[in-house]
Amino acid sequence: MSWLKTLAAAAALQALVLTPAFAGENLDQIKSSGVIKIGTEGTYAPFTYHDAANDLVGFDVEIGRAVAEKLGVKAEFVEGKWDGLIAGLDANRYDAVINQVGITEARKQKYDFSDPYIASKAVLIVEQDNEDIKGFEDLNGKKSAQSLTSNFGKLAEEAGAELVGTDGFDQSIQLVLTGRADATINDSLSFLDFKKQKPDAPVKVVAEKADADYSGIIVRKGDADLVAAINEALAAIKADGTYEAISQKYFGADVSK
Template identity: 45%
Template sequence: MSVHRTLTVTLAASALILAACGSDGGTDAGDGQTAAGDSAYGLANEGVLVVGTEGTYRPFSYHEGGSGELVGYDIEVVEAVAEKLDLEIEYQETQWDAIFAGLEAGRFDVIANQVSINPQREEAYLFSEPYTVSPGVIVVANDTTDIAGLDDLEGKTTAQSLTSNWGEIAEGAGANVEAVEGWAQSVALLEQGRVDATVNDKLTFLDYTNEHPDSPIKIAAELDEASLNAFAFGKDKTELVSAFDEALAELEADGTLAELGEKYFGADVSH
């Protein structure tokens, strides 16, 4: 699959590009652009989709070999969407705990990083249709015998990103939550015996144990709650959201989403 990709640029370079766009006197209103260079999608840079992503969240957004090309399920999905929309991509890699602040500050147009839809986020952001559906699981050490469901988390220590749905579920179950930046820290603390469990995404667990078959962890329980993950946008990006939804529908119909799911997980994870 061919993709449109541009190298991540510095903020200073972005400022120069924006200045250049603003200095050309604009274009006719009838062509869907404004004097500031915005496209019909509300992009600051005509023809370029700026994407916020972690780059450290395997298998969704990560660097091959740790320092190579940015790859992953989310990366390939957003690139397939961008190709449908005839847009190039610029990535802004950001830690999870700062990624929504970056969206609000206008550093990027969309987050592609397995963002779970929840009521609080729906109040603050716009979302595309979900492109990943995955149940939650409670992950524990192999020798753990006293955790078999959410009720057993009361008083236990779990490692969670505080801004994730799974962190809210763990807190709601009465767990003492130790804040981490993401799955990598959660599983490290669990393997070291420093926490009792982590509530997380099943697909993330399966990918990790596939890559680390000797990891001394297991799924203690699968939750009724499923994570519906979608692209997140600022409230001013209604046209862009509509375009994403149309592209995602096409990618589902032509089998691209199923193909990418098979590539990374061995199954279609889009519904």
């Protein structure tokens, strides 16, 4: 039966190799180094991008810095393309990713997430003087400017709208403004960013879906202490008004829920 013992020993060794870092190890390393390394794109305004002076700025960047401050360390950002951004966690390029990463069941199988720090909802947008469309049900028989493969396009189609294909939010809004479409269903964050940049644009939100999609700070699997510390930091910046100030700066509204 010695072969069984050998097999058992090999299995135990494999399990040990595959076991996540000891609890608290990542947090201890971050605190001892005085730095939390954060992966981000740097090309996704208004969340993470470079300003005219080429400084890295954005909603996610400021959230990352605020969280780092509550942890008692500095934020060091490591930029990378979206396609390999989350995989950079596996390669230990950084400790966390803050880049509007949606919290999904599939991702939760491999990584850990903080509590949600931003919410996005589907909103119905029309021209300022439009009084015919007050809810999603009023889209029946109307033209809705949509990216044809998006979930927003599916919502419009389900409501009975005739879809007018576009390349994304900016083109959809332009079709509404020029009267070539009656409405668009789109992302609440994109709308808030647009209105922040162009407050006089004659468009308005008349309805929103109750269900929201949430993004969180994503880290390697297996360190509950790091997740707990990040969650505590997020709660602290919401309690002391830091989150509200950042939210108002970039969106003119509270985007936490």
